[in-house]
Amino acid sequence: MPMILAANANAQGSHVGEWRHPDAWDRPAANIANAVRLAQIAEAGKMDLLFLADGNGVRQMDKPDLFAATSPSDRPGVFEPVTLLSALAMVTKHIGLVATTTTTYDQPFHVARRFASLDHLSGGRAGWNLVTTSNPGDALNFSHTEHVGRDDRYERANEFAEVVKGLWDSWADDAFPQDKTSGRFLNPERVRVLAHKGKHFQVAGPLNAPRPPQGHPVVFSAGQSEAGRELSARHADCIFAIEATLPAAQAMYADFKARLAKYGRGPDDLKILSGVTIIVGDTAQQAADIAAELDDLVPPAVGVDYLSKMVGRSMKSFPLDGPMPAFDEEHVGHTGIGRAIVKVAQQEGLTVRQTYRRILPQMAGNMFTGDAKQVADRMEEWYVGKGCDGFMVAAPVVPTGMERFTRLVIPELQRRGLFRRDYEGQTLRDNLGLRRPPDRF
């Protein structure tokens, strides 16, 4: 099984300063031409999929100083991701199309229908990244006065996923003969009424869409808490993880794979993609120069605001060159990312300035910098060492960063036999080495 390579396709890269870089796209807000170009770069590189993170609100509206530091990576001006991927499906042939949708502020029928449609119109390339929503302020756009608590979010998410999968299984694969001769449009014996009655949802079904080409579009998940990991073990086909070091990634990898048996699943049924920011140059020096240029595009005030945002509390009162304070869990925004940043700062004994510089390009996650051989060495080490089944690649400065990755690193991985030279399968599931769920008839 070759390494899986996903392209982080939010039309800006992953570095807070990067949109100001001379090579970065002009006017990145909701720009379809940019999105098409990025999709084509990733597909020409034979990458497995495009991945779009998402939320349902503009962040930091209650904190004017943090709001002023908004960068494109906060996504204040983006396309709704399934709408965008539907357009990209028409200008690509092979690459998978994965969009984030929340289980906390949406309905399972809508989500099942949207991703079934994307799967049909892309010929089996759709994926749903199931999240429970990281931005608390999104709640205010959905008739709530505050964010739903984590336990409730995950309880709802589990039932939500069950209903979505049930709806995808509404019809047998051959339920729509559409036979003009006999007059039979559908086969009335090949439909299943869901009749779901649970704590959070009552859904009659069936879905008003034929069974998706993949059976079930590929389900992604990213939660890192205990509840998040259990949800992934039960329902996800792929997870998006962020670990800063190989030992941490190996421990996470082993933990996820060990949880699967309980749900009657094998280790190959859940693929683990590790988020990584890759800065590759024709030479190691060029890569180092790009990294330094990017950091210099972030003035300290923006850096501190960004750090505040990531850990979920204001860092303005702490001296820039004093130690990064140790917060207890309840103060770090209640997210895996906030916790991971504080952990890394503690482990490495970083100051506030060093912490924001550390997380600028890659949040609290992993970064590989160097020439093609150096970057491929690190990717091979993580992949062969069971730190991951593949990578979610973010390239600072788009499009040049992703172009450089596909032009320099992918051929090196192919030479080593670690990555495909061409798409083998028809569907995203085929390319990821995931089984198609059989229909229930």
Ligand SMILES: Cc1cc2nc3c(=O)[nH]c(=O)nc-3n(C[C@H](O)[C@H](O)[C@H](O)COP(=O)(O)O)c2cc1C
């Ligand atoms: C790598 C990664 C990517 C994520 N992407 C999103 C996203 O695009 N939208 C969102 O609302 N939440 C996102 N999340 C948040 C998680 O889905 C989850 O809701 C959050 O981390 C809180 O749950 P946890 O404590 O289980 O991690 C992401 C989390 C991680 C670790």
